[in-house]
Amino acid sequence: MTHFHQLADAVLAGTPATPEDALAVLRADDAELLSVVDAAGRLRRAHFGNAVKVNYLVNLKSGLCPENCSYCSQALGSSAPILKYSWLSTDEALAQADAGLEGGASRVCLVASGRGPSTRDIDRVVDVVAALKERHPGVEVCACLGLLQDGQAERLRDAGVDAYNHNINTAESHHDAIVQTHTYGDRVDTVTKAKNAGISPCSGLIAGLGETDEQLVEALFALRELGSDSIPVNFLMPFDGTPLADTWELSPTRCLKILAMARFVCPDKEIRIAGGREMHLRSLQSLALHVANSIFLGDYLTSEGQAAEADLEMIRDGGFVVQGSEEDLGQRDGRPVGTAIRRRGAGTDVLPNA
Protein backbone atom coordinates (compact mmCIF):
# COMPACT_ATOMS: atom_id res chain seq x y z
CA MET A 1 0.00 0.00 0.00
CA THR A 2 1.38 3.42 -0.91
CA HIS A 3 1.89 6.29 1.47
CA PHE A 4 -1.03 8.09 -0.21
CA HIS A 5 -3.41 5.20 0.44
CA GLN A 6 -2.28 5.08 4.05
CA LEU A 7 -3.03 8.79 4.24
CA ALA A 8 -6.47 8.23 2.71
CA ASP A 9 -7.13 5.47 5.27
CA ALA A 10 -6.20 7.82 8.11
CA VAL A 11 -8.34 10.67 6.76
CA LEU A 12 -11.29 8.32 6.23
CA ALA A 13 -10.85 7.14 9.82
CA GLY A 14 -11.13 10.74 11.02
CA THR A 15 -7.53 11.90 11.36
CA PRO A 16 -7.16 15.19 9.46
CA ALA A 17 -4.28 15.61 7.02
CA THR A 18 -1.40 17.72 8.32
CA PRO A 19 0.50 20.43 6.43
CA GLU A 20 3.33 17.89 6.01
CA ASP A 21 0.90 15.42 4.43
CA ALA A 22 -0.34 18.15 2.09
CA LEU A 23 3.19 19.06 1.03
CA ALA A 24 3.96 15.40 0.34
CA VAL A 25 0.95 15.22 -2.01
CA LEU A 26 1.92 18.45 -3.74
CA ARG A 27 5.50 17.30 -4.18
CA ALA A 28 4.70 13.72 -5.25
CA ASP A 29 6.76 12.51 -8.17
CA ASP A 30 4.86 12.42 -11.46
CA ALA A 31 5.46 8.65 -11.47
CA GLU A 32 3.19 8.51 -8.39
CA LEU A 33 0.43 10.57 -9.97
CA LEU A 34 -2.06 7.75 -10.47
CA SER A 35 -1.48 6.58 -6.92
CA VAL A 36 -2.24 10.10 -5.66
CA VAL A 37 -5.41 10.30 -7.77
CA ASP A 38 -6.49 6.81 -6.72
CA ALA A 39 -6.07 7.60 -3.02
CA ALA A 40 -7.70 11.06 -3.21
CA GLY A 41 -10.45 9.51 -5.33
CA ARG A 42 -11.38 7.23 -2.42
CA LEU A 43 -12.14 10.32 -0.33
CA ARG A 44 -14.08 11.90 -3.19
CA ARG A 45 -16.23 8.78 -3.62
CA ALA A 46 -16.73 8.34 0.13
CA HIS A 47 -18.33 11.79 0.34
CA PHE A 48 -19.74 12.47 -3.13
CA GLY A 49 -19.98 9.12 -4.91
CA ASN A 50 -19.79 9.62 -8.66
CA ALA A 51 -21.72 12.90 -8.74
CA VAL A 52 -20.38 16.08 -10.29
CA LYS A 53 -21.91 19.36 -9.23
CA VAL A 54 -22.36 21.65 -12.20
CA ASN A 55 -22.31 25.41 -11.61
CA TYR A 56 -23.08 28.19 -14.03
CA LEU A 57 -21.63 31.70 -13.93
CA VAL A 58 -23.64 34.78 -14.82
CA ASN A 59 -21.51 37.90 -14.92
CA LEU A 60 -23.99 40.59 -13.91
CA LYS A 61 -21.48 43.43 -14.25
CA SER A 62 -18.19 43.09 -16.08
CA GLY A 63 -14.96 45.08 -15.80
CA LEU A 64 -14.64 48.66 -14.53
CA CYS A 65 -13.46 47.54 -11.08
CA PRO A 66 -11.58 50.04 -8.88
CA GLU A 67 -9.58 47.28 -7.10
CA ASN A 68 -6.11 46.26 -8.27
CA CYS A 69 -6.05 42.46 -7.99
CA SER A 70 -3.09 41.71 -10.25
CA TYR A 71 -4.49 38.45 -11.64
CA CYS A 72 -7.81 39.96 -12.69
CA SER A 73 -8.75 41.07 -16.18
CA GLN A 74 -11.43 43.36 -14.68
CA ALA A 75 -9.07 45.23 -12.37
CA LEU A 76 -8.09 48.86 -12.27
CA GLY A 77 -5.25 49.27 -14.78
CA SER A 78 -6.01 46.09 -16.73
CA SER A 79 -5.95 46.65 -20.48
CA ALA A 80 -7.24 43.14 -21.25
CA PRO A 81 -9.76 43.56 -24.07
CA ILE A 82 -12.66 42.04 -22.13
CA LEU A 83 -16.34 42.80 -22.38
CA LYS A 84 -17.21 45.72 -20.13
CA TYR A 85 -20.79 46.45 -19.14
CA SER A 86 -22.80 47.65 -16.20
CA TRP A 87 -25.59 45.72 -14.52
CA LEU A 88 -27.65 43.29 -16.59
CA SER A 89 -31.38 43.78 -16.19
CA THR A 90 -33.28 41.10 -14.30
CA ASP A 91 -34.63 39.73 -17.59
CA GLU A 92 -31.17 39.58 -19.14
CA ALA A 93 -29.78 37.83 -16.07
CA LEU A 94 -32.65 35.32 -16.12
CA ALA A 95 -32.06 34.52 -19.77
CA GLN A 96 -28.40 33.77 -19.03
CA ALA A 97 -29.25 31.65 -16.00
CA ASP A 98 -31.88 29.72 -17.95
CA ALA A 99 -29.26 28.63 -20.45
CA GLY A 100 -27.02 27.26 -17.72
CA LEU A 101 -29.84 25.46 -15.95
CA GLU A 102 -31.03 23.89 -19.18
CA GLY A 103 -27.45 22.73 -19.69
CA GLY A 104 -27.57 20.75 -16.44
CA ALA A 105 -26.33 23.23 -13.83
CA SER A 106 -27.87 23.03 -10.36
CA ARG A 107 -26.22 26.17 -9.00
CA VAL A 108 -26.21 29.62 -10.58
CA CYS A 109 -23.42 31.96 -9.48
CA LEU A 110 -24.41 35.61 -9.80
CA VAL A 111 -21.22 37.63 -9.99
CA ALA A 112 -20.53 41.35 -10.18
CA SER A 113 -17.19 43.10 -10.42
CA GLY A 114 -16.34 45.80 -7.91
CA ARG A 115 -15.06 46.31 -4.39
CA GLY A 116 -18.43 45.51 -2.92
CA PRO A 117 -22.14 46.10 -3.43
CA SER A 118 -24.07 49.28 -2.63
CA THR A 119 -27.57 49.09 -1.19
CA ARG A 120 -28.90 49.62 -4.73
CA ASP A 121 -26.75 46.76 -5.99
CA ILE A 122 -28.13 44.46 -3.30
CA ASP A 123 -31.65 45.52 -4.40
CA ARG A 124 -30.84 44.50 -7.97
CA VAL A 125 -29.49 41.11 -6.92
CA VAL A 126 -32.48 40.53 -4.63
CA ASP A 127 -34.76 41.09 -7.64
CA VAL A 128 -32.82 38.64 -9.79
CA VAL A 129 -32.80 36.00 -7.06
CA ALA A 130 -36.55 36.32 -6.46
CA ALA A 131 -37.29 35.94 -10.17
CA LEU A 132 -34.86 33.07 -10.55
CA LYS A 133 -36.26 31.13 -7.61
CA GLU A 134 -39.80 31.67 -8.81
CA ARG A 135 -38.96 30.29 -12.23
CA HIS A 136 -36.68 27.48 -10.98
CA PRO A 137 -37.75 26.60 -7.41
CA GLY A 138 -35.00 24.01 -6.90
CA VAL A 139 -32.10 26.14 -8.06
CA GLU A 140 -29.22 26.96 -5.73
CA VAL A 141 -28.05 30.55 -5.97
CA CYS A 142 -24.60 31.78 -5.04
CA ALA A 143 -23.83 35.49 -5.00
CA CYS A 144 -20.35 36.88 -5.53
CA LEU A 145 -20.43 40.65 -5.16
CA GLY A 146 -17.21 41.54 -3.36
CA LEU A 147 -16.71 42.79 0.19
CA LEU A 148 -19.89 42.85 2.24
CA GLN A 149 -20.96 45.52 4.70
CA ASP A 150 -22.92 44.82 7.86
CA GLY A 151 -26.45 43.66 7.15
CA GLN A 152 -25.93 42.86 3.47
CA ALA A 153 -25.44 39.14 3.99
CA GLU A 154 -28.71 39.01 5.92
CA ARG A 155 -30.53 40.76 3.08
CA LEU A 156 -29.15 38.27 0.58
CA ARG A 157 -30.07 35.35 2.83
CA ASP A 158 -33.63 36.64 3.23
CA ALA A 159 -33.89 36.92 -0.56
CA GLY A 160 -33.07 33.23 -0.90
CA VAL A 161 -29.34 33.32 -1.63
CA ASP A 162 -27.93 29.93 -0.64
CA ALA A 163 -24.19 30.59 -0.84
CA TYR A 164 -21.81 33.52 -0.97
CA ASN A 165 -18.50 33.32 -2.82
CA HIS A 166 -15.51 35.36 -1.79
CA ASN A 167 -12.17 33.71 -2.45
CA ILE A 168 -9.23 34.25 -0.13
CA ASN A 169 -7.27 33.60 -3.35
CA THR A 170 -3.88 33.04 -1.78
CA ALA A 171 -2.06 32.65 1.51
CA GLU A 172 -2.18 35.54 3.96
CA SER A 173 1.61 35.68 3.68
CA HIS A 174 1.35 36.25 -0.09
CA HIS A 175 -1.77 38.40 -0.26
CA ASP A 176 -0.21 41.85 -0.27
CA ALA A 177 2.03 40.96 -3.19
CA ILE A 178 -1.09 40.27 -5.26
CA VAL A 179 -3.41 43.15 -4.32
CA GLN A 180 -3.00 46.35 -2.34
CA THR A 181 -6.45 47.98 -2.42
CA HIS A 182 -7.88 45.62 0.20
CA THR A 183 -6.43 43.28 2.81
CA TYR A 184 -6.52 39.57 3.47
CA GLY A 185 -8.42 40.45 6.63
CA ASP A 186 -11.10 42.21 4.55
CA ARG A 187 -11.60 39.00 2.57
CA VAL A 188 -11.82 36.81 5.65
CA ASP A 189 -14.26 39.27 7.21
CA THR A 190 -16.65 38.92 4.26
CA VAL A 191 -16.52 35.11 4.29
CA THR A 192 -17.23 35.26 8.02
CA LYS A 193 -20.15 37.67 7.53
CA ALA A 194 -21.74 35.28 5.04
CA LYS A 195 -21.22 32.31 7.32
CA ASN A 196 -22.60 34.13 10.37
CA ALA A 197 -25.71 35.06 8.39
CA GLY A 198 -26.35 31.39 7.71
CA ILE A 199 -25.27 31.49 4.06
CA SER A 200 -23.04 28.66 2.88
CA PRO A 201 -19.52 30.07 2.56
CA CYS A 202 -17.80 29.44 -0.76
CA SER A 203 -14.16 30.46 -0.75
CA GLY A 204 -11.21 29.19 -2.69
CA LEU A 205 -7.88 30.03 -4.16
CA ILE A 206 -5.91 30.76 -7.29
CA ALA A 207 -2.79 28.69 -7.89
CA GLY A 208 0.09 29.98 -9.97
CA LEU A 209 0.36 33.49 -8.50
CA GLY A 210 4.04 33.16 -7.63
CA GLU A 211 3.27 31.51 -4.30
CA THR A 212 5.50 28.84 -2.76
CA ASP A 213 4.38 25.28 -2.07
CA GLU A 214 4.16 26.18 1.60
CA GLN A 215 1.90 29.14 0.77
CA LEU A 216 -0.47 26.93 -1.21
CA VAL A 217 -0.66 24.67 1.83
CA GLU A 218 -1.15 27.72 4.07
CA ALA A 219 -4.08 28.87 1.93
CA LEU A 220 -5.78 25.49 2.02
CA PHE A 221 -5.47 25.17 5.78
CA ALA A 222 -6.86 28.69 6.12
CA LEU A 223 -9.89 27.60 4.05
CA ARG A 224 -10.32 24.54 6.25
CA GLU A 225 -10.15 26.78 9.32
CA LEU A 226 -12.68 29.21 7.79
CA GLY A 227 -15.11 26.37 7.19
CA SER A 228 -15.55 27.01 3.49
CA ASP A 229 -18.23 24.61 2.22
CA SER A 230 -17.16 24.89 -1.41
CA ILE A 231 -13.62 25.49 -2.52
CA PRO A 232 -13.12 26.73 -6.08
CA VAL A 233 -9.55 25.96 -7.15
CA ASN A 234 -8.59 28.38 -9.91
CA PHE A 235 -5.45 28.14 -12.00
CA LEU A 236 -4.11 31.51 -13.04
CA MET A 237 -5.16 32.55 -16.52
CA PRO A 238 -2.48 35.09 -17.37
CA PHE A 239 -4.47 37.67 -19.30
CA ASP A 240 -2.54 39.98 -21.59
CA GLY A 241 -2.84 43.49 -20.21
CA THR A 242 -2.55 42.43 -16.55
CA PRO A 243 0.58 42.46 -14.35
CA LEU A 244 0.70 38.65 -14.34
CA ALA A 245 0.43 38.35 -18.12
CA ASP A 246 3.61 36.30 -18.49
CA THR A 247 3.24 34.16 -15.39
CA TRP A 248 3.17 30.54 -16.45
CA GLU A 249 4.03 28.36 -13.44
CA LEU A 250 1.62 25.46 -13.74
CA SER A 251 1.69 22.10 -15.47
CA PRO A 252 -1.21 19.65 -15.83
CA THR A 253 0.32 17.25 -13.30
CA ARG A 254 0.94 20.07 -10.83
CA CYS A 255 -2.70 21.16 -11.13
CA LEU A 256 -3.88 17.61 -10.50
CA LYS A 257 -1.70 17.38 -7.38
CA ILE A 258 -3.07 20.73 -6.13
CA LEU A 259 -6.63 19.38 -6.48
CA ALA A 260 -5.64 16.14 -4.76
CA MET A 261 -4.05 18.09 -1.94
CA ALA A 262 -7.28 20.07 -1.53
CA ARG A 263 -9.21 16.79 -1.34
CA PHE A 264 -6.90 15.36 1.34
CA VAL A 265 -7.05 18.55 3.43
CA CYS A 266 -10.81 19.12 3.02
CA PRO A 267 -12.12 15.63 2.22
CA ASP A 268 -15.83 16.32 2.63
CA LYS A 269 -15.94 19.77 1.00
CA GLU A 270 -16.98 20.58 -2.53
CA ILE A 271 -13.72 20.88 -4.44
CA ARG A 272 -14.48 22.76 -7.64
CA ILE A 273 -12.19 22.88 -10.64
CA ALA A 274 -12.63 26.53 -11.53
CA GLY A 275 -11.01 29.03 -13.91
CA GLY A 276 -8.06 27.83 -15.97
CA ARG A 277 -9.30 24.22 -16.10
CA GLU A 278 -9.00 23.84 -19.85
CA MET A 279 -5.82 25.90 -20.16
CA HIS A 280 -3.83 24.21 -17.41
CA LEU A 281 -5.22 20.69 -16.86
CA ARG A 282 -5.68 20.22 -20.58
CA SER A 283 -5.97 16.48 -21.35
CA LEU A 284 -5.98 15.65 -17.61
CA GLN A 285 -9.33 17.35 -17.03
CA SER A 286 -11.28 14.11 -16.93
CA LEU A 287 -8.77 12.52 -14.55
CA ALA A 288 -9.26 15.50 -12.25
CA LEU A 289 -12.94 14.61 -11.85
CA HIS A 290 -11.80 11.57 -9.84
CA VAL A 291 -10.52 14.02 -7.24
CA ALA A 292 -12.72 17.12 -7.57
CA ASN A 293 -16.51 16.89 -7.54
CA SER A 294 -17.58 20.16 -9.09
CA ILE A 295 -17.00 22.26 -12.20
CA PHE A 296 -18.27 25.36 -13.94
CA LEU A 297 -20.19 24.65 -17.10
CA GLY A 298 -19.15 26.46 -20.25
CA ASP A 299 -17.73 29.97 -20.03
CA TYR A 300 -16.08 31.94 -17.24
CA LEU A 301 -16.51 35.58 -16.27
CA THR A 302 -14.40 37.16 -18.96
CA SER A 303 -13.00 34.19 -20.89
CA GLU A 304 -14.50 31.35 -22.84
CA GLY A 305 -14.43 27.79 -21.53
CA GLN A 306 -14.82 24.67 -23.63
CA ALA A 307 -18.28 24.01 -25.05
CA ALA A 308 -20.83 23.11 -22.39
CA GLU A 309 -21.63 19.91 -24.32
CA ALA A 310 -17.96 18.92 -24.08
CA ASP A 311 -18.12 19.39 -20.30
CA LEU A 312 -21.18 17.14 -20.07
CA GLU A 313 -19.59 14.56 -22.35
CA MET A 314 -16.49 14.53 -20.16
CA ILE A 315 -18.65 13.89 -17.09
CA ARG A 316 -20.53 10.96 -18.58
CA ASP A 317 -17.49 9.50 -20.36
CA GLY A 318 -15.79 9.18 -16.96
CA GLY A 319 -18.75 7.29 -15.51
CA PHE A 320 -19.91 10.29 -13.49
CA VAL A 321 -23.38 11.76 -13.21
CA VAL A 322 -24.51 15.36 -12.93
CA GLN A 323 -25.60 16.07 -9.35
CA GLY A 324 -29.32 16.75 -9.15
CA SER A 325 -29.99 15.05 -12.45
CA GLU A 326 -32.45 12.20 -12.10
CA GLU A 327 -31.00 10.54 -15.13
CA ASP A 328 -27.68 8.89 -15.54
CA LEU A 329 -26.40 10.82 -18.53
CA GLY A 330 -24.45 7.75 -19.59
CA GLN A 331 -27.75 5.99 -20.18
CA ARG A 332 -29.50 8.91 -21.78
CA ASP A 333 -26.81 10.18 -24.06
CA GLY A 334 -24.30 7.39 -24.04
CA ARG A 335 -24.15 6.87 -27.79
CA PRO A 336 -21.82 8.96 -29.90
CA VAL A 337 -23.70 11.43 -32.04
CA GLY A 338 -22.56 9.64 -35.16
CA THR A 339 -19.40 9.29 -37.17
CA ALA A 340 -18.25 12.57 -38.65
CA ILE A 341 -17.20 12.00 -42.26
CA ARG A 342 -13.81 13.54 -42.95
CA ARG A 343 -14.09 16.59 -45.15
CA ARG A 344 -10.62 18.07 -44.62
CA GLY A 345 -7.05 17.04 -45.43
CA ALA A 346 -6.10 14.67 -48.27
CA GLY A 347 -8.52 14.75 -51.19
CA THR A 348 -9.93 18.16 -50.21
CA ASP A 349 -8.84 21.77 -50.48
CA VAL A 350 -9.12 22.16 -46.67
CA LEU A 351 -6.13 22.03 -44.35
CA PRO A 352 -5.63 18.69 -42.56
CA ASN A 353 -6.50 18.32 -38.87
CA ALA A 354 -2.92 18.24 -37.58
Ligand code: SF4
Ligand atom coordinates in the same frame (compact mmCIF):
# COMPACT_ATOMS: atom_id res chain seq x y z
S1 SF4 B 1 -12.27 42.94 -6.68
FE1 SF4 B 1 -12.92 41.24 -8.01
S2 SF4 B 1 -13.47 42.17 -9.99
FE2 SF4 B 1 -12.27 43.68 -8.81
S3 SF4 B 1 -10.15 43.43 -9.48
FE3 SF4 B 1 -10.40 42.14 -7.64
S4 SF4 B 1 -11.03 40.13 -8.41
FE4 SF4 B 1 -11.29 41.58 -10.10
